[in-house]
Amino acid sequence: MTIKEIQEEIISDFSMMGNWEDKYEYIIHLGKELPLIDEAHKTPDNLIKGCQSRVWLHTELNDGKLYFTADSDAVITKGLVSLMIYVLSGHTPKDIAAADIFFIEAIGLSSHLSPTRSNGLLSMLKQMKLYAIAYQAKINQQ
Numbered sequence: 001m002t003i004k005e006i007q008e009e010i011i012s013d014f015s016m017m018g019n020w021e022d023k024y025e026y027i028i029h030l031g032k033e034l035p036l037i038d039e040a041h042k043t044p045d046n047l048i049k050g051c052q053s054r055v056w057l058h059t060e061l062n063d064g065k066l067y068f069t070a071d072s073d074a075v076i077t078k079g080l081v082s083l084m085i086y087v088l089s090g091h092t093p094k095d096i097a098a099a100d101i102f103f104i105e106a107i108g109l110s111s112h113l114s115p116t117r118s119n120g121l122l123s124m125l126k127q128m129k130l131y132a133i134a135y136q137a138k139i140n141q142q
Helices: 003-015 020-033 075-088 093-098 115-141
Strands: 055-062 065-072
Touching (some): 055 075, 055 115, 065 075, 075 115, 093 115
Antiparallel strands (some): 055 065
């Protein structure tokens, strides 16, 4: 699936949930299913700046596609990073860098998060896109 199709699927899934309590439970559930980052990658360099909680994000390029792993010390934040990984992992750096991330607004997530969590989510997205841009530049130099 494309990044756009994955976002549309998330929007559809969230639209079937009645209230925000159900949506938060779903986000927490996603966080519990997140494959954990290798402990060796839980370094200060992999901490996302701008998050109130500690969030580690590791990126690997494999067969021309970026794969993200992450962890957080907060359950909601872990679910949020899990959503971002679901949308962006397994795509080319070029596609990730160019992606229009619209599901966050479409499901009403930003208006239901505290300002610090909302800033943290944007920091996650920014870091993932920066990794994509850096890997794309590296690919272009080869």
